[in-house]
Amino acid sequence: MRSVDAHLAEILATVRPLAPLELDLEQTLGATLAEDVTSPVPLPPFDNSAMDGYAVRAEDLAELPVTLPVIDDVAAGSTELRAVGPGHAVRIMTGAPLPAGADCVVPVEWTDGGTVSVFIDRRAEPGNAIRRAGEDVQAGEVVLKAGTLIGAAQLGILAGVGRKRVLARPRPRVVVISTGSELVEPGGQLAPGQIWDSNSFTLTAAVREAGGEGFRSGSVGDDPAVLLDRLDTALVRADAVITSGGVSMGAYEPVKEALSPLGTVAFEKVAMQPGMPQGFGVLGDDQVPIFALPGNPVSSFVSFQLFVRPALDKMRGLPAGLPQTVAARTTEPLRSPSGKRSFLRGVLAADGTVSPVHGQGSHQLAALAAANALIVVPEDVTEVPAGASVEVMRL
Ligand SMILES: Nc1nc2c(c(=O)[nH]1)N[C@H]1C(S)=C(S)[C@@H](COP(=O)(O)OP(=O)(O)OC[C@H]3O[C@@H](n4cnc5c(N)ncnc54)[C@H](O)[C@@H]3O)O[C@H]1N2
Numbered sequence: 001m002r003s004v005d006a007h008l009a010e011i012l013a014t015v016r017p018l019a020p021l022e023l024d025l026e027q028t029l030g031a032t033l034a035e036d037v038t039s040p041v042p043l044p045p046f047d048n049s050a051m052d053g054y055a056v057r058a059e060d061l062a063e064l065p066v067t068l069p070v071i072d073d074v075a076a077g078s079t080e081l082r083a084v085g086p087g088h089a090v091r092i093m094t095g096a097p098l099p100a101g102a103d104c105v106v107p108v109e110w111t112d113g114g115t116v117s118v119f120i121d122r123r124a125e126p127g128n129a130i131r132r133a134g135e136d137v138q139a140g141e142v143v144l145k146a147g148t149l150i151g152a153a154q155l156g157i158l159a160g161v162g163r164k165r166v167l168a169r170p171r172p173r174v175v176v177i178s179t180g181s182e183l184v185e186p187g188g189q190l191a192p193g194q195i196w197d198s199n200s201f202t203l204t205a206a207v208r209e210a211g212g213e214g215f216r217s218g219s220v221g222d223d224p225a226v227l228l229d230r231l232d233t234a235l236v237r238a239d240a241v242i243t244s245g246g247v248s249m250g251a252y253e254p255v256k257e258a259l260s261p262l263g264t265v266a267f268e269k270v271a272m273q274p275g276m277p278q279g280f281g282v283l284g285d286d287q288v289p290i291f292a293l294p295g296n297p298v299s300s301f302v303s304f305q306l307f308v309r310p311a312l313d314k315m316r317g318l319p320a321g322l323p324q325t326v327a328a329r330t331t332e333p334l335r336s337p338s339g340k341r342s343f344l345r346g347v348l349a350a351d352g353t354v355s356p357v358h359g360q361g362s363h364q365l366a367a368l369a370a371a372n373a374l375i376v377v378p379e380d381v382t383e384v385p386a387g388a389s390v391e392v393m394r395l
């Protein structure tokens with residue numbers, strides 16, 4: 001048997017970061033920047049008002065209350081500005097450029113709101129409610145470094161510095177294929193012996209949660225030839241492929257049968273529970289990674305978290321490794337097979353305790369859905385007493 005760490009190491013040694021592409025701004029959510037992005041201008045580009053109010057000279061507020069003539073009215077976007085002379089006020093809106101001569105803004109709440117003249121009864125210090133040019137970003141400053149994962153805020157600052165296109169590693173495109181002649185699409189009728197296909201949905205959703213683009217290709221039954229045909233189609237658009245089922249010791253194991261002869265996909269027993277039987281390798285001239293995950297729903301889900309997610313991180317140009325763990329105290333005794341790392345499904349509570357869910361079989365998908373964490377029991381531990389500290393991966 002191969003250890004969890006050795007299996008992941010083999011996977012990470014094989015997968016490569018995707019090549020950067022010029023992406024349209026709107027395609028960049030979840031992509032990873034492949035260039036340092038600088039701002040061509042300072043941000044804000046000009047001194048402007050932080051509040052709706054009146055731009056004045058602070059020296060004119062020396063004696064309060066005071067009434068000043070309103071000589072102009074500037075909205076955000078205004079370009080023709082009259083300078084604020086001594087004893088003058090300009091009505092100004094948030095974001096509007098500060099007129100020359102003014103050195104502070106009096107918020108409208110401190111005034112009578114007048115449009116011809118304004119009555120002010122509260123002092124504003126020089127600089128009050130003014131946002132200075134370059135206060136956020138200097139011209140030429142790097143706002144995002146290569147390697148940054150683009151979320152909503154990062155996408156926002158790309159737009160904020162005027163970028164329409166950026167060089168970034170795209171989200172990996174992953175095709176998900178399930179195998180098994182017992183599978184029926186949800187919504188269809190079950191005949192005796194049949195079940196609804198859940199893995200193709202779970203794994204496609206897991207790809208999306210992990211920052212990839214998931215394409216669900218549905219089930220190919222148990223025929224290795226149909227699988228090979230489906231893989232040919234998938235390879236046209238896929239950066240990686242995931243299959244579920246057909247990798248164990250049965251008489252009909254289409255994934256193993258189809259891929260073993262190619263010599264580029266190895267089927268292993270990984271020393272873990274669940275998820276022991278699985279395969280990994282590459283397909284086609286482009287050496288597209290393929291993850292042949294076990295059919296049991298919990299086994300394929302756990303294998304995804306341990307192996308596919310880090311591989312997708314690497315393809316995205318992000319740091320890649322086993323999911324982080326946190327320490328927790330188990331509320332119940334735990335058992336684990338000797339020589340395998342166990343990933344028990346549990347509920348991690350706010351008080352730092354974790355409770356294994358009822359139903360630890362690798363077919364028990366409802367129990368997985370009730371869990372929010374995997375309790376990791378090392379290979380050399382077979383029993384953990386209640387109250388002991390355990391490592392936990394959040395789901
Ligand atoms: N003699 C042995 N039998 C089995 C072994 C073994 O070592 N010796 N390993 C067991 C373990 S562990 C696992 S895990 C499974 C792996 O099975 P396969 O990858 O070959 O998957 P299948 O046989 O196709 O299906 C297993 C199980 O999962 C259900 N399944 C499959 N696909 C789906 C799907 N898309 N949605 C929902 N459920 C699915 C399928 O109906 C089976 O119940 O092998 C054990 N056997």
Ligand code: MOO
Nearest residue numbers: 274275276299362
């Ligand atoms: O390893 Mo299997 O994944 O236990 O059910």
Ligand SMILES: [Mg+2]
Nearest residue numbers: 246247248250
């Ligand atoms: Mg099987």
